[in-house]
Amino acid sequence: MEKLRVIELFAGVGGFRLGLEKKGKYKVVWSNQWEPSTKTQHASMVYEKCFGGENHSNADISQVPTSDVPDADVLVGGFPCQDYSVATTLQNSKGLIGKKGVLWWSINRILSEKKTPPKYLFLENVDRLLKSPSTQRGRDFAIMLKSLDELGYAVEWRVINAADYGMPQRRRRVFFLGYHKSTSLYKSIKNGDKVDWIHNSGTIAKAFPVKNMSHPRNSFSIDGDLVALSENFNKEGKLSPFQNSGVFINGQVFTTKTAPNYDGPNAILGDILQNGKVTRDFFIPEADFPKWAYLKGAKKEMRTAKSGFEYKYSEGGMIFPDALDKASRTIITGEGGKSPSRFKHVVQTKKGLRRLTPIELERLNMFPDNHTLLEGISDTKRAFFMGNALVVGVVEKIGESLFQRINS
Structure with a gap:
């Protein structure tokens, strides 16, 4: 089987790449890492030391033309949790603009401008994303889901604590996968039982099993344009409508709370x-x-x-x-x-x-x-990298499951 080609954005020191390339089923064909607040690009230097500088970009992604980004099967990245609010541009009433420097819109731009966009997305963020901002719980995630919907993607997500599945750190992050409407996986979600996908048959459920429990299920639609969402989503609600697991397709959210099902060895x-x-x-x-x-x-x-x-x-x-x-x-x-x-x-x-x-x-x-480890990079900076990194084992298991689903 051919390797799946990957674009890695917000690459840091390469956690996504380590997890995906470990079993030889994925190949990163282009990567980007840019730290806006520092003159010396330490993370990018470490990335190049480990993986080589070929096809690696150390430029502000918001300034990189989409034409510089090669076609690939999968786009991956752990992007920062920021304020995703949206407004219309003054010059063009139809144009949308997110807050300056919000890196989600760089992903959005690349996906929207590519003639052949990636069929699959594999993204990571802090679990706070599902309930931010505090004034409109869940608004930021709703904006992201809606923007992906407009680009033709279905999404599944899960908050995963690595230690719940035997890994050595209690690190809770939300991982989400996007499936373009041209894929068979999109059609599987569209035509199948959404709750079964979350609990049993979905890509993440195959990698990280959950207990079959009868938690309340929430289903609702995300309507209106991004500007209206930004201004009005969950204005009166005290809690986010998004649970720790869910599926989103054709404007419709299916979400429920899941609990890990794991009885293997535990690293300490x-x-x-x-x-x-x-x-x-x-x-x-x-x-x-x-x-x-x-x-x-x-x-x-x-x-x-x-x-x-x-x-x-x-x-x-x-x-x-x-x-x-x-x-x-x-x-x-x-x-x-x-x-x-x-x-x-x-x-x-x-x-x-x-x-x-x-x-x-x-x-x-x-x-x-x-x-x-690299000359000129302090132990403090190395610790900083790990504070920003993800648990490679989580990426590896989801990547393995996704590869199997694509090729089954």
């Missing part, structure tokens, strides 16, 4: 430690113990805002040090550096308390050891 934080190979830099000096303990601990205290306003501040305690017999907490972008922090991981070893190393953080995302 203790499995990935480099004990015996860790330099002193990662160990916490005893003088800093009280500061770490305070930040990790429960608090109920009065605080004063810059304005002089006094308020009661409270937060719960965190496990300190981190439990080695469970999957780790979610890695965040501020994981690196020596300064005490509430959110950084700390583990107890025979030699003392210490932070996690770049290799350990890579392992929690199921990257190869030293994937992000």
Whole structure:
């Protein structure tokens, strides 16, 4: 069977590529990585070190002409969660414009301008996308679904916590697949039982099985143009109408809550430690113990805002040090550096308390050891990459399922 050709956008350090190319069924034919807020393009440098610079673009994707992007079977990317609100352009009442710098519209543009758009989309985002913004819960996801509908795609989605399926990190993300109306998978969704697709027969359900439970099902249509949606979607609602799983086709949403069904082995934080190979830099000096303990601990205290306003501040305690017999907490972008922090991981070893190393953080995302190692790139920056990355094992399993569905 021929490999499926892939365009990888917002590539970061290549998590999607690692997951898809692992079994030799996909080939990335063009990639783009651009970090707008930094002069030195560190992530792109790591990407080129690992995969070569050929057919890799390190330019602002919003400025890259669609003609520079080759045709491919699949478009993938983990794009930032931003404000997707839409307005009409002043010059052209028919033209739509999203907020400046919102990268979703670059995907939208490429799909709309291509003579032969990709048949399949495989995208990832934080699960907050399903309920943002707080003033109109679910509006942003509704805009995305509607814009894909207008481009001829059906969509299925699922919020997946990697640790629920035996992976070493509790990292919850929404993954969604798009199927162009020219594909047999689109027709399968259109003609089949939508709830069965979500629970049993769909691409994501085959990769990540769920329990057959009778959760309430919600079905509704997304009507009107994108501007009307942007202004009016769920204005009165306190909750998002989107559950953690669903299908969207021909303007109609079918959504329900699902729970993972997994009874295999479970990787834990203790499995990935480099004990015996860790330099002193990662160990916490005893003088800093009280500061770490305070930040990790429960608090109920009065605080004063810059304005002089006094308020009661409270937060719960965190496990300190981190439990080695469970999957780790979610890695965040501020994981690196020596300064005490509430959110950084700390583990107890025979030699003392210490932070996690770049290799350990890579392992929690199921990257190869030293994937992000490159001269001139600090350990703090390497930790930042992993805070932005996805769990490669999730991509691999969904990619495998999609390939099988396309070729069955």
